Amino acid sequence: MAKLTKLALxxxxxxxxxxxxxxxxxxxxxxxxxxLYIPNFGVEQRGGVSxxxxxxxxxxxxxxxxxxxxxxxxLSDRAVRRTKQYVNKDTVFIYDSSIEDIEKDLPTNAxxxxxxxxxxxxxxxxxxxxxxxxxxGAAIAATxxxxxxxxxxxxxxxxxxxFEQDPKLRELNFKALERGAELVKSML
Amino acid sequence: xxxxxxxxxxxxxTKPHKFCPGCGHGLILKALGEAIDELGIQDRxxxxxxxxxxxxxxxxxxxxxxxxxxxxxxxxxxxIKRARPDRICIAYMGxxxxxxxxxxHLVNAASRNEKITVILANNSNYGMTGxxxxxxxxxxxxxxxxxxxxxxxxxxxxxxxxxxxxxxxxENAYVARGSVANVRQLKNYLKKALQNQIDGNxxxxxxxxxxCPTNWSTNAKDTxxxxxxxxxxxxxxxxVKTPAPKEEKSNG
Amino acid sequence: xxxxxxxxxxVFMTGNEVVAWAALxxxxxIMYGYPITPQxxxxxxxxxxxxxxxxxxxxxxxxxxxxxxxxxxxxxGKRAFTATSGPGNILMQxxxxxxxxxxxxxxxxxxxxxGPSTATVIYSQQEVTMTCYGGNGEGLRIVxxxxxxxxxxxxxxxxxxxxxxxxxxxxxxxxxxxxxxxESLHIYDPAExxxxxxxxxxxxxxxxxxxxxxxxxxxxxxxxxxEELYAVVSDLVAAYEKIAPEIVEYQTFETEDAEVLILAHGxxxxxxxxxxxxxxxxxxxxxxxxxVTLRPFPTQELxxxxxxxxxxxxxxxxxxxxxxxxxxxxxxxxxxxxxxFKPGQGITSEELADQIKGxx
Numbered sequence: 001m002a003k004l005t006k007l008a009l010x011x012x013x014x015x016x017x018x019x020x021x022x023x024x025x026x027x028x029x030x031x032x033x034x035x036l037y038i039p040n041f042g043v044e045q046r047g048g049v050s051x052x053x054x055x056x057x058x059x060x061x062x063x064x065x066x067x068x069x070x071x072x073x074x075l076s077d078r079a080v081r082r083t084k085q086y087v088n089k090d091t092v093f094i095y096d097s098s099i100e101d102i103e104k105d106l107p108t109n110a111x112x113x114x115x116x117x118x119x120x121x122x123x124x125x126x127x128x129x130x131x132x133x134x135x136x137g138a139a140i141a142a143t144x145x146x147x148x149x150x151x152x153x154x155x156x157x158x159x160x161x162x163f164e165q166d167p168k169l170r171e172l173n174f175k176a177l178e179r180g181a182e183l184v185k186s187m188l
Numbered sequence: 189x190x191x192x193x194x195x196x197x198x199x200x201x202t203k204p205h206k207f208c209p210g211c212g213h214g215l216i217l218k219a220l221g222e223a224i225d226e227l228g229i230q231d232r233x234x235x236x237x238x239x240x241x242x243x244x245x246x247x248x249x250x251x252x253x254x255x256x257x258x259x260x261x262x263x264x265x266x267x268i269k270r271a272r273p274d275r276i277c278i279a280y281m282g283x284x285x286x287x288x289x290x291x292x293h294l295v296n297a298a299s300r301n302e303k304i305t306v307i308l309a310n311n312s313n314y315g316m317t318g319x320x321x322x323x324x325x326x327x328x329x330x331x332x333x334x335x336x337x338x339x340x341x342x343x344x345x346x347x348x349x350x351x352x353x354x355x356x357x358x359e360n361a362y363v364a365r366g367s368v369a370n371v372r373q374l375k376n377y378l379k380k381a382l383q384n385q386i387d388g389n390x391x392x393x394x395x396x397x398x399x400c401p402t403n404w405s406t407n408a409k410d411t412x413x414x415x416x417x418x419x420x421x422x423x424x425x426x427x428v429k430t431p432a433p434k435e436e437k438s439n440g
Numbered sequence: 441x442x443x444x445x446x447x448x449x450x451v452f453m454t455g456n457e458v459v460a461w462a463a464l465x466x467x468x469x470i471m472y473g474y475p476i477t478p479q480x481x482x483x484x485x486x487x488x489x490x491x492x493x494x495x496x497x498x499x500x501x502x503x504x505x506x507x508x509x510x511x512x513x514x515x516x517g518k519r520a521f522t523a524t525s526g527p528g529n530i531l532m533q534x535x536x537x538x539x540x541x542x543x544x545x546x547x548x549x550x551x552x553x554x555g556p557s558t559a560t561v562i563y564s565q566q567e568v569t570m571t572c573y574g575g576n577g578e579g580l581r582i583v584x585x586x587x588x589x590x591x592x593x594x595x596x597x598x599x600x601x602x603x604x605x606x607x608x609x610x611x612x613x614x615x616x617x618x619x620x621x622x623e624s625l626h627i628y629d630p631a632e633x634x635x636x637x638x639x640x641x642x643x644x645x646x647x648x649x650x651x652x653x654x655x656x657x658x659x660x661x662x663x664x665x666x667e668e669l670y671a672v673v674s675d676l677v678a679a680y681e682k683i684a685p686e687i688v689e690y691q692t693f694e695t696e697d698a699e700v701l702i703l704a705h706g707x708x709x710x711x712x713x714x715x716x717x718x719x720x721x722x723x724x725x726x727x728x729x730x731x732v733t734l735r736p737f738p739t740q741e742l743x744x745x746x747x748x749x750x751x752x753x754x755x756x757x758x759x760x761x762x763x764x765x766x767x768x769x770x771x772x773x774x775x776x777x778x779x780x781f782k783p784g785q786g787i788t789s790e791e792l793a794d795q796i797k798g799x800x
Contacts, residue, residue, distance in 0.1 A: 025452075025622065026452060029452040029624055035622075035623065035624070036622070036623045037623075038621035039620065040562075041477075041561065041562065041620065042560075043243070043244075043316060043477075043561055044206050044244070044316075045208055045241070045402050046208040046209070046402060047206055060710075061623070061710075062710040062711050062713070062714035062789050063707065063708075063711040063714075063786055063787060063788045063789060064617045064621045064707070064786065065786035065788060066790075067788050067791065068790075239527075255558075257527055257557070257558065258476075259502065284475070288474075288501040289502035289503075291501060314475045316477075317475040317476065317480050318475075320480060320484075320499065321499055323501075332483070332484045332487075333473075333475070333484065333497075334487070335487050335488045336491070
């Protein structure tokens with residue numbers, strides 16, 4: 001994929017947005033692609049919407065921030081409202097179906113708006129703790145910035161030490177990746 | 189859901205506040221709010237806050253408030269008090285703002301017996317910037333800039349703020365160290381500190397031992413233990429200096 | 441002791457981490473610092489890595505002290521540096537001005553944040569005036585404005601050599617984006633690239649008994665008469681102007697036949713370069729001149745390039761601080777100049793391209 005892909009991931013602090021962003025860009029970097037990632041940050045230590053800006057390309061990347069994203073993933077109502085500004089006609093906008101009463105706040109100018117039951121899937125099929133890994137699966141399926149193998153390798157690199165202690169975690173996380181990708185593929 | 193009972197001097201519109209869950213600031217500011225209510229001085233207060241987590245209190249109260257620069261709250265409040273002695277000036281800061289960058293201002297305000305009240309939240313680290321070492325970091329305590337534990341041989345022992353202020357002030361000053369582990373006692377110290385200013389007596393200073401579970405990486409139980417049991421090994425809670433009783437008290 | 445970096449390798453890290461590694465690789469002896477966002481992580485990495493390589497660290501009581509302790513470290517003959525941002529940079533001006541007067545080769549890394557006052561902890565290019573001309577001096581400083589992590593690494597190492605060779609306080613001017621973002625670069629042992637670290641010499645504490653074995657070092661920055669001062673400052677200025685041509689650095693992108701010339705520095709150069717590409721693909725003759733050193737400013741070089749353009753567009757994340765340097769350099773040139781100011785905000789190539797297309 002030669003073109004530049006811009007992703008904005010947003011959620012409440014603690015939902016794992018920055019972790020997912022970090023793993024995706026590291027995976028892209030490990031594959032020899034150009035990657036740039038910057039978190040948003042304000043003065044508060046906790047609270048506030050957490051936003052991760054990721055860019056992946058085959059050429060050197062320009063400014064760290066962008067006006068419009070190719071993919072926006074919002075995991076809370078505040079995150080939806082916060083990330084609307086990054087949406088234009090080429091943007092795929094994904095939000096978690098567990099967010100209540102959000103219809104009137106969704107963007108109306110996106111290429112596609114998808115609601116995926118990531119949290120529900122995590123709770124019902126896996127464990128709530130891999131919610132953000134499902135989101136990671138969704139992100140890579142929606143953009144193709146890295147393939148499933150690359151994603152699994154990157155997860156292994158980050159969490160390998162935990163997987164060593166409990167190999168079931170590896171299965172769980174890999175399954176979460178795959179489920180996230182499936183959720184998106186069935187809709188796109 | 190009904191809102192929890194709040195001091196009258198608190199500004200309800202800015203609640204819930206922005207401090208981390210488990211932060212000591214909320215408790216100190218509650219004690220302060222109640223002190224202000226009980227003394228009936230809400231209309232006379234000018235509240236100054238520093239940089240660091242204390243800055244999040246800039247819109248906390250229904251009192252006129254000024255967020256200043258790091259360590260400069262003491263001189264700004266001094267400036268106001270000198271020009272408008274009828275105001276009750278409170279300088280609110282953390283251990284960095286008071287004992288590091290603001291130390292010279294604290295020392296000089298105390299030395300000149302400025303009739304202001306300095307309230308300092310001591311949580312042994314620089315919270316807002318991510319948990320670096322502070323003057324009051326404990327020996328052996330790991331922080332972002334003492335990753336192997338604070339070595340007192342290299343960087344000294346935790347600053348004894350109230351003791352230092354007590355040493356350089358004379359009989360008109362009120363100096364105490366309270367703790368969020370005993371909010372009633374803390375409120376009592378704050379009231380006395382403010383009364384010292386109301387009476388036009390002199391400098392008043394209260395340090396409050398406070399918690400920072402975010403940067404200490406402690407759960408609720410460990411946070412409390414740290415404040416109650418560990419910090420008190422280095423910081424003695426109690427009144428360090430109380431002014432001699434005056435026969436005639438005038439409103440300062 | 442083992443070298444912190446052997447050979448060369450590709451890494452993926454934040455700008456703050458890059459600075460710490462560069463300082464290690466440059467054989468820096470000691471860092472003095474004080475917490476202020478967004479540069480804290482330079483200290484976080486340094487305090488973890490430095491002890492493993494026998495280097496020192498002191499967290500001071502504030503930035504005034506961090507700057508003066510750095511002067512002290514340098515006066516003692518050691519490679520010393522400090523880092524700051526925003527309000528901390530303000531406090532550094534006193535010590536850096538002393539360094540200007542006394543020719544103390546300090547290195548200060550600045551990660552710009554919003555201003556004025558506390559503003560934001562995030563990003564800006566609003567410390568240009570202060571870093572180039574702060575304090576009560578004449579701006580006899582060397583300032584590198586970096587835009588990529590590779591440059592942050594290269595120029596942090598270089599700044600120690602330039603400082604010690606030419607004896608003027610040297611600054612690496614980054615920003616909060618560079619500090620916090622992660623991108624790839626190659627870190628290396630300078631020796632691998634034929635870079636030999638310039639020797640340091642102590643100003644004080646030399647061997648022998650002063651007055652007996654050698655003259656004592658009597659260093660001052662105070663003078664009694666106007667005439668005395670004039671002579672001192674004239675000498676400083678002459679020394680600075682003499683070495684300026686050796687230090688000046690700049691880059692040009694498609695400026696040969698450029699009709700619209702974008703002037704930008706630091707991280708904004710990335711947006712400018714990308715905008716030039718986009719515009720050229722659409723048949724617009726855009727070009728970009730980038731000063732790498734803001735001090736000494738590439739005045740001659742910019743004048744030559746700017747004279748050929750039909751229009752200049754000055755772009756910065758500040759309200760004209762960079763433009764003042766540009767105007768100072770271009771005095772007398774009649775090429776029309778426009779500005780695109782976004783104080784404290786990032787600038788994208790899309791908006792620059794739109795700005796230029798809209799203007800045509």
